[in-house]
Amino acid sequence: xxxxxxxxxxxxxxxxxxxxxxxxxxxxxxxxxxxxxxxxxxxxxxxxxxxxxxxxxxxxxxxxxxxxxxxxxxxxxxxxxxxxxxxxxxxxxxxxxxxxxxxxxxxxxxxxxxxxxxxxxxxxxxxxxxxxxxxxxxxxxx
Numbered sequence: 001x002x003x004x005x006x007x008x009x010x011x012x013x014x015x016x017x018x019x020x021x022x023x024x025x026x027x028x029x030x031x032x033x034x035x036x037x038x039x040x041x042x043x044x045x046x047x048x049x050x051x052x053x054x055x056x057x058x059x060x061x062x063x064x065x066x067x068x069x070x071x072x073x074x075x076x077x078x079x080x081x082x083x084x085x086x087x088x089x090x091x092x093x094x095x096x097x098x099x100x101x102x103x104x105x106x107x108x109x110x111x112x113x114x115x116x117x118x119x120x121x122x123x124x125x126x127x128x129x130x131x132x133x134x135x136x137x138x139x140x141x142x
Contacts, residue, residue: 025077029056029060074112
């Protein structure tokens with residue numbers, strides 16, 4: 001016990017629940033996912049980093065990612081985070097085409113593992129180089 005008036009200066013390890021040792025998470029998508037490499041302990045402090053796989057492919061649009069989905073997101077995955085739209089927005093892929101791709105991607109994941117948690121990202125702002133606010137809004141509403 002610490003003496004009166006002093007504070008415990010020890011750094012606590014994050015709580016890792018016992019079931020977290022069996023959780024497998026995949027982050028799958030384009031370059032922004034690839035940029036997450038090394039941030040697993042920060043982004044998921046309660047899951048061992050060895051259980052979080054980062055599969056990012058710079059420059060890929062949804063259709064390209066769909067072709068490599070099975071090789072990157074195995075059926076044993078418990079949760080997958082998809083970030084697939086930014087390059088589609090930059091390349092002016094029609095929203096309907098992108099959404100058809102996303103529907104196929106999600107359908108494929110559900111077919112592989114109906115209990116897999118599937119999270120899909122909205123399109124974040126792209127900065128001044130690409131003023132695609134109206135297209136981003138259309139993607140995010142779809």
